[in-house]
Amino acid sequence: MGLVIAAPASGSGKTLLSLCLVAAVARRGLSLQSFKVGPDYLDPQLLSAASGRPCRNLDRLLCGKAWPELAYRHWGGQTDLTLVEGVMGLFDGQGPTPEGSTARIAEQLGLPILFIVDARRQGHSLVALVQGFRAMAPQLRWAGVVLNGVGSARHRQLLEQSLAGIGLPLLGSLPRADALELPCRHLGLLTPRELADFSVRLDAMASHAERHLDLERLLPLLTAPRQQSEVEPYGRLLASPGTGTPSGDRSRASSAPRGEVAMAPPPDTLRRPLICVAADQAFHFHYPELFEWCEVLGAEVLRWSPLADEDLPAACAAVVLPGGYPELHAEQLSQAERSLQALRRHCGQRRPLLAECGGMLLLGESLRDGEDRSWPMAGLLPFSAGRGALSLGYRQARVARDALTVRQGEQLRGHEFHRWQLLPRAGIAGDEPHGDLWHLEGWGVSARHEGFASQWLQASWLHLHWSGCPQVPRRLIAAASCRSAATAGRPG
Missing domain, CATH: 3.40.50.300 (P-loop containing nucleotide triphosphate hydrolases)
Incomplete structure (x- = not known):
């Protein structure tokens, strides 16, 4: 029961x-x-x-x-x-x-x-x-x-x-x-x-x-259910694209072509791309399904620690930066030059990178810690970040432009959970910086555009659970597979 x-x-x-x-x-x-x-x-x-x-x-x-x-x-x-x-x-x-x-x-x-x-x-x-x-x-x-x-x-x-x-x-x-x-x-x-x-x-x-x-x-x-489900959840969601779409809408997210979302890549025809996921005391806001979706879709997963100043392996085909508490470790992260340089090199090669919330803060120009001291970060996105008002709650996102894992017009539901905010860049007056990945709405909050996007990079405050949007890991793994195959094809 x-x-x-x-x-x-x-x-x-x-x-x-x-x-x-x-x-x-x-x-x-x-x-x-x-x-x-x-x-x-x-x-x-x-x-x-x-x-x-x-x-x-x-x-x-x-x-x-x-x-x-x-x-x-x-x-x-x-x-x-x-x-x-x-x-x-x-x-x-x-x-x-x-x-x-x-x-x-x-x-x-x-x-x-x-x-x-x-x-x-x-x-x-x-x-x-x-x-x-x-x-x-x-x-x-x-x-x-x-x-x-x-x-x-x-x-x-x-x-x-x-x-x-x-x-x-x-x-x-x-x-x-x-x-x-x-x-x-x-x-x-x-x-x-x-x-x-x-x-x-x-x-x-x-x-x-x-x-x-x-x-x-x-x-x-507390007795558990008597019978385990015969079909594991990932196979069920991959077989029925609409099942995993939160809010039950009929957006492009729920009506994506079956060949794109519903089928996992054949393991015997694609190299297993290596996905490096930041996982340490600074970055630990991730669901266990993140790792499992990667494996189900044919990828190999490596837990990687920016806080320990680890380099990315040469075979890394894509990076995932989940949320966490980078603000508590801003000084140590600023000194992790091997990891920061690895991210710069990874992005310079246009390899896929997906960042959520605290993971996004690692990509900015600087990050203020709890004592309001500023520390340099990777410098890949045009913002600084510091303590601000609490942002908490579900958000409905309508995608404004094609990006690494989403397509224009799709609707997804995510969750915001952060106290740090993006700050105006030094010497530039105006509102806080923002990208144009998607339009966010939520109960009791002002609608706004948010998120940074390109064909190889996607960074946002929004937390997603991939079981609600199987197209996201599917597209990430597909992009990583293409990069992995291209790298493998180069002469050594």
Whole structure:
């Protein structure tokens, strides 16, 4: 079956409860597949490290309405147990609608909700909160309630007696435990690689779960789907181009020629192009599907570290620069001359390069760190970047011009998630610099043009999940294959 961990609001304890359950499961030697509702990169890294398996995002807006069930049935069917951590409050989705919310995923997958409530400074009023959420969507299934932040034995007794009459099991009462709180920064929680004591924390969370959660009743509810999906998600999406198109529109993205999107390159007729993906403490906002799509489409993938000042191998046919926190490592990146020169050489040879968000910042002229100190970057794009207002939310992108992986008129849905902004170049007055890759719109934000593009380079603030736009990895690999074949054909 599996459970969805949901809450009335962010900060209620969803991640804490999820990690406590995962740690308790691991202590018992059981396998568990974790999932995360929405586009988040940070919570999934914690869940991946705790479970020993890549956490999978379930996002109807980024990946299309078919993806959550495809992903859940495929990866969830490979383990003993499954757990889905929700996002924000139960009904929070895109703008004032529940689309993209935890409730939508729970309903689609037919999974019951384990509702965690921050009980601090509450007594009997907590009953009205829980009952109000149940009444909002009576079609949802409910497994029970877990209380978080319980202050004392007397407080716990008050809450237990208050909830006794609503017909919903109380499956745990977590006392306040400051030692279990995970540190965070401007975009969210710290990652496991930044927490030297993460394994110690997990052990403490497992013990916390054993003392304060009703594991005898909870663990059977986490039982995974009985049968794994017979068709892996990538084959299903490649066979049906429209399936992966988010928002269900009939744009060119969903009606691309089958020969372009639906068929993987024959492995016996093309050299396997080498795709180098930046993957280190500065660049780690990527989904596991990024690497898997490359392999499914016939490419070889190499994880590459600009932060370690690694050179690009001569065989590199394309580079992917995902998002992350380059601003936290701006000084070190500015001194990574081997990596920066490799990017300049790569672009000078017109080899494919795809950059998202923080990855794009590496390509600019300079980057300001958190102390507002400016550091030189690769100098391949005409901007500097520094701290600004938070940009967060789903965006609808209409492509304005042909580029490396997109074509004019196509519509894609992506996600913005950044605090740094592009700054006007020194000595030039006016608005912040922008490219003309696509026209972005989103709920509650001004429409604008954004992104830099050419036939070999594509850089933007927008995060994409390739399972929602299979044409993007398909075209990237095709361009890399052409470059790889051309390089192989040169005399040595």
